[in-house]
Amino acid sequence: MTLTPLVYWAQRHEEIYLRVELTDAQNIDVHAQDNVLQFRAQGHGAKGQNEYEFSLEFLSPVKPEVSYKSTQRQVNITVRKQQRGWWERLTVQERKPVFLAPDFDRWLDESDAEMEIREKEEKRNRLRASRHKEEGFVSLKTGFLFVYNLVQFLGFSWIFVNMTVRLFIFGQDSLYDTFHTISDVMFFCQILAAVEVLNAAFGVVRTGVVPTLIQVVGRNFILFIIFGSLEEMHHRPVVFFVFYLWSAIEIFRYPFYMLGCFNTEWKILTWLRYTVWIPLYPLGVLAEAVAVIQSIPIFYETKLFSIPLPKAIGTSISFSYVLHVYLVLMFLGLFINFRHLYKQRKKRFRTKKRKAN
């Protein structure tokens, strides 16, 4: 005798869902042709462990590809209608087979099913729109970063090449007029570098705000306050060393970022970006410290930027005292950024090694 499992059904405009009440179903054979679906499987149904089968003659033809998924408790079958539309009943015969019942878990009437389609469509459109927006933002961000890095690369390359060529041509003499020949471009690049703090603050690039702030504020302090405001410093060789050390890292750092904008990298450039700072950073801080120390007596004598005290006291606090504090801050800044760069280096090479394995 043929045993029939309980079958629950529901429909959408394009599909029929059948839920066959068989636990641990095995050897499932389900196929459809025209408007007839045949099912056979072994499993545990209403009549215990047995072979169960049923056949359904649908109201209209269905597609021959039938998909099913067997779970521990049931077999879920999805049949696609040959033609999109709402069926007034499932089977050709008006009297529904006794083993068939509506699946109220999935049941929708025609208008609810239409609403479901509309909701799905809206969700898809929203997703598509947000993806377009995201893609637009990403390409705008990439374009912006690329141009920014390119401008900085050109600026610092000009500085580095100019200083190198002048050193070769004029020898030691070139050390004394670095400020006059280079400072305009250095001012431009270092003012522009403020963008890096904003990039970090607004999450445009994945980096910490504090190290970037220390870097940008630290350099601009030297450039604008120590060199820029004291004519007496303009002809000192220390300007050469500070500018040369600053630009020596940037000619590797910015092209590294430029390639990063296109998810590309040159191993040698990556290595240089994450290695050259090891000698350059302490040397840079040392050169900056020398500049600060050299400027202290000048600030003291000229009283430039000194803080006036009330008339009753009758004197002022020399800016040179601020510079003493700054000297301490510099070495604190060196420590923070050296540690940061060391971590970035470790992260970069560790990830690379892992990828290579």
Ligand SMILES: CCCCCCCCCCCCC[C@@H](O)CC(=O)SCCNC(=O)CCNC(=O)[C@H](O)C(C)(C)COP(=O)(O)OP(=O)(O)OC[C@H]1O[C@@H](n2cnc3c(N)ncnc32)[C@H](O)[C@@H]1OP(=O)(O)O
């Ligand atoms: C708070 C008040 C401050 C008071 C200051 C008082 C003390 C001042 C002390 C100052 C000492 C400064 C001394 C200094 O001036 C001396 C020198 O510079 S000497 C020369 C040597 N210098 C260097 O080597 C430093 C160069 N600078 C830097 O490396 C950065 O400025 C720094 C912030 C220090 C580190 O960079 P970052 O954190 O960004 O690390 P990564 O390069 O690894 O980047 C992280 C990820 O972000 C992506 N990124 C970053 N920037 C860009 C960009 N412009 N375009 C595209 N992508 C970018 C990068 O690709 C990384 O992404 P991923 O991890 O996905 O690869």
